[in-house]
Amino acid sequence: MKRIKLTVAYDGTNYSGFQIQNNASTIEGELKKCLTALLQEEVELIGASRTDAGVHALGNVAVFDTDTRIPAEKISYALNVRLPEDIRIQHSCQVSSDWHPRYQNTIKTYEYRIYNRPFPNPVVRLYSHHVYWSLDDSKMAEAAKYLTGEHDFASFCSAGAQVQSTVRTIYEAAVQAEESGMITIRLKGNGFLYNMVRIIAGTLMEAGRGSLPPEQVQDILAACDRSKAGPTAPAKGLTLMGIQYL
Amino acid sequence: MKRIKLTVAYDGTNYSGFQIQNNASTIEGELKKCLTALLQEEVELIGASRTDAGVHALGNVAVFDTDTRIPAEKISYALNVRLPEDIRIQHSCQVSSDWHPRYQNTIKTYEYRIYNRPFPNPVVRLYSHHVYWSLDDSKMAEAAKYLTGEHDFASFCSAGAQVQSTVRTIYEAAVQAEESGMITIRLKGNGFLYNMVRIIAGTLMEAGRGSLPPEQVQDILAACDRSKAGPTAPAKGLTLMGIQYL
Known part of the structure; x- marks a missing residue:
């Protein structure tokens, strides 16, 4: 199991914010859907900032744990192919398994x-x-x-x-x-x-x-x-x- | 009859260019539709630049002739209320009746x-x-x-x-x-x-x-x-x- 850090850019215009919701389109929801399809495993995301509906980001951060053999640096490319064009991963890399996007300075x-x-x-x-x-x-x-x-x-x-x-x-x-x-x-x-x-x-x-x-x-x-x-x-x-x- | 000059800004993303077409959404088509509704008369537009599909403008120019009693400077405001949000008049004013947006230096x-x-x-x-x-x-x-x-x-x-x-x-x-x-x-x-x-x-x-x-x-x-x-x-x-x- 390894932990992957994503740097995420998005145009928030058409989303009900970052955090996943049942009946609305969200950034986290899109990321999770595309990650699950790519990695063929259930993925839990932890986001750094739960931006509101309509707010944009050039560098929000999220992590997830995976068993995939896809190299960490390549996940950005593989995800971008699947994501809608208003969400684009800017960077992906492996971090230590206790690295948390929120509980840090x-x-x-x-x-x-x-x-x-x-x-x-x-x-x-x-x-x-x-x-x-x-x-x-x-x-x-x-x-x-x-x-x-x-x-x-x-x-x-x-x-x-x-x-x-x-x-x-x-x-x-x-x-x-x-x-x-x-x-x-x-x-x-x-x-x-x-x-x-x-x-x-x-x-x-x-x-x-x-x-x-x-x-x-x-x-x-x-x-x-x-x-x-x-x-x-x-x-x-x-x-x-x-x-x-x- | 007076001639009105419009300075027009638009996001060309959702349009098949400036010039009016029968079965496609165009900048000229939208302008004409909103002008006709505003002035309650048939309006012919002459555009300065027939930008292509997807091209944007901050300052394209178009003129039309009208009998309206709406002051020339107020037409911008009245039109903007009717236009879709990806087209916005930046300025309207009266010009001489022989002023042509294309045949000039x-x-x-x-x-x-x-x-x-x-x-x-x-x-x-x-x-x-x-x-x-x-x-x-x-x-x-x-x-x-x-x-x-x-x-x-x-x-x-x-x-x-x-x-x-x-x-x-x-x-x-x-x-x-x-x-x-x-x-x-x-x-x-x-x-x-x-x-x-x-x-x-x-x-x-x-x-x-x-x-x-x-x-x-x-x-x-x-x-x-x-x-x-x-x-x-x-x-x-x-x-x-x-x-x-x-």
Whole structure:
């Protein structure tokens, strides 16, 4: 028995999220179906990040145990032939049998993309959130800098999350504006609470539009109250860029 | 009667090109249907560029004549409400009644995008051509520079095109590589022959892969023979960025 680690990219548009469900199409469900067909054995997957419906990923991670004689590095190719074109394995390799994608120190990188132009752009519509009023990206960047460091992010966590602690560390919170109208929020941290990136994006957009003074992010953090932060930004703007295992 | 100019963006994935057809979904067909419903009159459209099936646009141009009392600038908003989400008007304005989108001096800008990584990336799959062998973008840029200026581009024109002259001027032919693996070929010119950008992209990819010395582009141009150039690159990598009227 060996444990295989997969790095998985997907377009989340047509899926009800990562985690397997009975009556809905999910990333895990597709992976499991194709793995079972490829390996001719029942496979249990453990995913690193259970991304929500509509969220994209370039580098989510999952592991499974197998007796297959297919070399670990070749599994990526063999799986990609079977997977739908909106899911593509980027890398496969063997890891030790106790290697777990969640119970480890990691740095996760997320990007939230906002297309900020008067009219929507059809070719980016599935991978960004369209905002037609003008956003001041320098104000967004200013608001973002208050997020870096170790904080209690309870204000940036949707109700219903079951976590022991809402303290997390953000290593980088950058806002980059391109000439095309795309504004990208990049967050690197040691962990993210439920909807945390989307609530941060919703809050930074309020700062960008002028309805929230950037320095107020400090008060929002201190309040530990979800109602003090901005709205949860739509899923389609969010992409899990990668997970770095330390 | 007034003439209205539309600047149109679309995701060409699900269309059989711009030009109206009887039994296929096209950009022009969708525009005409929505305009007729909006204005309650029969509308004839004249498009600037009849992009092929699968080709995208951020700034194609079309005009139509109408008696409507809707202000020209508001037509964009009214149309966008009716159009499918993969077509979006970017701008509408009135032009003089003899303003024609084709019979004028213009600079057209096209981009051809190549995703150059070992594995496909699902979130860019619809808007770029995936090449898994490594391309040398500096060789592509070197090959591209021979294209600038006035040349007979007969070697870069698919058979079946009915044009009087195959001489065109390219003002800019740039190749830009990003860290993400995306290579963008940007071409600005006073006109492009049938499939010209896609044949140029196919030829530059041969240069990037090392199977065509960059300076050989000069011989290809001189030959005026389609068979001397590279293959026609797939439609989905191509985007008409905009048309500048001089």
